[in-house]
Amino acid sequence: MSTAALPGRGGFAALVAVSLGALTMAIALAVSIGEMHIPLPTVGLSLARHLGFSQVEVSRIQDSVIWNLRLSRALVAALCGAGLAMCGAILQSLLRNTLAEPYVLGISAGASTGAVGVIILGVGAGAVSLSAGAFAGALAAFAFVALLSNGGRGGPDRTILAGVAAAQLFNALTAYIVTTSGNAQQARDVMFWLLGSFGGVRWPEFQLLALVMLIGLAICIYYAHALDAFTFGDDAAASMGIAVGRVRLVLFGTTALITATIVSMVGSIGFVGLVVPHAVRFLVGPGHMRLLPACAVVGAVFMVLADIVSRSVMTQQTLPIGIVTALVGVPCFSLILYRARRVE
Numbered sequence: 001m002s003t004a005a006l007p008g009r010g011g012f013a014a015l016v017a018v019s020l021g022a023l024t025m026a027i028a029l030a031v032s033i034g035e036m037h038i039p040l041p042t043v044g045l046s047l048a049r050h051l052g053f054s055q056v057e058v059s060r061i062q063d064s065v066i067w068n069l070r071l072s073r074a075l076v077a078a079l080c081g082a083g084l085a086m087c088g089a090i091l092q093s094l095l096r097n098t099l100a101e102p103y104v105l106g107i108s109a110g111a112s113t114g115a116v117g118v119i120i121l122g123v124g125a126g127a128v129s130l131s132a133g134a135f136a137g138a139l140a141a142f143a144f145v146a147l148l149s150n151g152g153r154g155g156p157d158r159t160i161l162a163g164v165a166a167a168q169l170f171n172a173l174t175a176y177i178v179t180t181s182g183n184a185q186q187a188r189d190v191m192f193w194l195l196g197s198f199g200g201v202r203w204p205e206f207q208l209l210a211l212v213m214l215i216g217l218a219i220c221i222y223y224a225h226a227l228d229a230f231t232f233g234d235d236a237a238a239s240m241g242i243a244v245g246r247v248r249l250v251l252f253g254t255t256a257l258i259t260a261t262i263v264s265m266v267g268s269i270g271f272v273g274l275v276v277p278h279a280v281r282f283l284v285g286p287g288h289m290r291l292l293p294a295c296a297v298v299g300a301v302f303m304v305l306a307d308i309v310s311r312s313v314m315t316q317q318t319l320p321i322g323i324v325t326a327l328v329g330v331p332c333f334s335l336i337l338y339r340a341r342r343v344e
Contacts, residue, residue: 012284012290012294015283015284015294016293016294016297019294019297019298019301020297022301023078023297023300023301023304026074026078026301026304026305026308027071027074027075027078027304028040028043028044029308030070030073030074030077030304030307030308031043031066031070031071031074033308033311033312034065034070034311035316036061036062036065038062038065038066042058042059042062042066043066045058046058046062046063046066046067047066047067047071049063050067068202068203072201072202072203072205072206073198073199073201073202073307074304074307075206075210076198076201076205076206076209076265076266077198077300077303077304077306077307077321078300078301078303078304079206079209079210079213079300080198080209080262080265080266080269080272080303081272081276081299081300081301081302081303081304081306082213082295082296082297082299082300082303083209083212083213083216083258083259083261083262083296083299084101084102084259084262084269084272084273084276084299084303085272085273085276085277085280085295085296085298085299085300085302086216086217086220086258086292086295086296086299087101087102087255087258087259087273088100088101088102088272088273088274088276088277088295089276089277089280089281089288089291089292089295090220090227090251090254090255090288090292091104091105091255091273092277093227093228093230093231093288094156094227094230094248094251094252095156095159095160096156096230096231096233097156097160098278099274100160101270101271101273101274102255102258102259102262102273103167103259103268103270103273104160104163105141105142105145105159105162105163105166105252105255105256105259106141106142106144106145106162106163106164106165106166106167106169106170107138107141107142107256107259107260107263108138108167108259108263108268109141109166109167109168109169109170109171109174110137110138110139110140110141110142110144110166110170111134111135111137111138111141111260111263111264111268112134112137112170112171112174112190112194112268113137113140113141113170113173113174113177114133114134114135114136114137114138114140114264115130115133115134115137115190115193115264115267116174116177116178116190117133117137117177118130118132118133118134119186119189119190119193120177120178120181120186120190121177121181130193130264131205131264131265132264133264134260134263134264135260135261135264137170138256138259138260138263138264139256139260141166141167141170142252142253142256142260144162144165144166144169145159145162145163145165145166146249146252148161148162148165148166149162155234159252174190178190192320193267194267194268194322195267195268195320195321195322195323196266196267196268196269196320196321196322196325197266197267197318197320197321198266198307198321199318201265201266205265208261209261209262209265212257212258212261213258216254216255216257216258217292217293217296219250219251219254220251220254220288220292221289221292221293223247223250223251224287224288224289224292225288225289226242226247227251227288228286228287228288229242230242230244230247230248231286266321267320267321267322268322269303269321269322269325270322270325270326270329271325271326271328271329271330271333272299272302272303272325272329273299274329274333275329275332275333276295276298276299276302277291277295278333279298279332280294280295280298302325302328303321303325306321306324306325306328307321307324309324309328310323310324
């Protein structure tokens with residue numbers, strides 16, 4: 001994309017403002033839509049009351065549904081979409097691979113093994129939650145990749161191969177545990193979790209994820225110019241005075257922490273980290289100082305809307321969020337590839 005096609009500062013600010021407005025509206029709709037329909041004015045009154053801006057009373061049932069169930073779910077969905085999209089953009093730059101996404105390091109596979117160990121094998125004898133088990137498995141997978149790739153210093157190709165090896169290893173372990181130890185109901189529970197679900201998230205998950213996202217976003221923005229240099233290769237980055245090995249390890253560790261936290265809470269959600277960075281890059285260009293915040297906002301909007309669809313498409317049943325993101329992501333990605341082919 002030519003530089004002339006990129007939006008200026010005013011255009012970028014307008015894009016961010018529109019995206020934030022869309023995110024606000026998407027969250028409001030997510031809180032309003034459900035088996036119990038709650039009008040948007042009621043949603044506004046409830047939120048204003050909890051935030052101390054109003055004393056107007058609303059129905060206790062509606063207030064409980066808004067504050068304790070739907071709002072926390074919508075906010076977690078937004079943070080998950082923001083985190084996956086941002087991590088996808090970082091990995092595509094670090095690995096110089098347009099197909100890179102947050103699960104390329106085998107983190108999702110490791111989290112799946114940890115979750116299965118808790119669900120089926122009862123690891124921790126009830127003292128370890130599913131999220132804790134999944135997080136431990138994700139970190140184990142990242143440690144395995146870091147060992148094989150020499151802490152990310154072995155170059156993009158070696159890191160990708162290490163991620164493939166980790167994914168195959170932990171997927172095999174997951175399949176072995178489910179096949180040899182699980183009953184039909186346990187296998188169904190594992191499959192539903194693997195496809196992603198926001199059903200069990202509440203305010204504690206939001207608080208933890210918000211903290212991780214704030215730290216991760218600050219680190220990634222700090223290294224935004226280094227990411228621009230990585231796009232042209234390690235030699236170009238080194239010639240600019242960037243400590244290639246250290247910066248790559250820090251960024252890999254940051255993306256691993258964000259992805260592991262997300263997967264441990266809601267399971268594996270594909271395509272967000274692959275599709276959103278490509279779409280946003282088409283709008284704001286490759287510069288990471290703009291790309292990363294834009295990816296975070298657009299990814300948040302995408303995930304909240306996908307969650308609304310997952311709760312609305314079937315009566316009294318919720319589709320796994322991974323199915324919705326895949327069904328929406330594949331056509332979007334196909335359109336992006338088609339437009340790129342026309343440009344070429």
